[in-house]
Amino acid sequence: MTNDKIQLVKHLVDAIPDLTLGQLHWIRRVVKVFSGYQKYTLTESDIFDETVLRNFGDAMRVHHSFSVEPFSKDKFEYVLVEVLKITGRNAVLAPKGNPGHDLTVDGVKVSLKTQADKGIKEDILWVSKFMELGKGQWSNKPVELEGLRQQFFAHMKSYDRVLSLRALQKSPRWKYELVEIPKNLLNLARTGVLEMKLDSKQNPKPGYCYVSDAQGNKVFDLYFDGGTERKLQIKNLRKDMCRVHATWEFLIPEE
DSSP: OOHHHHHHHHHHHHHGGGSOHHHHHHHHHHHHHHTSOEEEEEOSOSSOOHHHHHHHHHHHHHHHHHOOSOOOHHHHHHHHHHHHHHTTOOEEEOOTTOSSOSEEETTEEEEEEEEOOTTOBTTEEEEEEEEEOOSSOOSSOTTHHHHHHHHHHHHHTTOSEEEEEEEEEOTTEEEEEEEEOOHHHHGGGGGOEEEEOTTOSOSSOOEEEEEEOTTSOEEEEEEEETTTTOEEEEEEEEGGGSEEEEEEEEEOOOO
């Protein structure tokens, strides 16, 4: 046991007698969760090492000690910065509401996404809100989709990497994975086929950009969500063309 750990244990032990019965209950709950099943796997990552992997997974277990809701984007941002800082990395959150990157890690700007929809598929990614499309000409003319696609490319200039935290299994046995969506993969949208859904009742009309590889195999779709939403989604993105950094599996025991 290191000196730092010894000092921290002593500090916690000294503080316990002053805690209320309720506070002790919550500490006991977290300790019980930490003693349960867990399996953390580092696959191929230059962002996570074994320490960051473990600390991030344990932070998710603390969250699920008190909640059956998947890890949200704001928790993802905050916890990732904190666990990186613990290991001496230079990690800084972007200002709240920043339209581009969410944090900077060792000078690299990173955009973070989460996926936890009920119909999640392990081999297919969906980003329900990649960016807002509140500006630019957009009504019911198919040619206007080109301007929306250009907004997508302009948006990507404000960050270097895109990471998605995905909740593949939920309570009581959770499984999360961290997947990087390569920007060069998203840039294939430059040659994608645009189609506006003119029969839709939405105004402005929604549209798609269908993206395939050089062999004609489907890679992903950009979906320009019309109506009041006016946001860009990424649908049907093949995970085999992305990079899995890590996975976390753990069981949250009953009270």
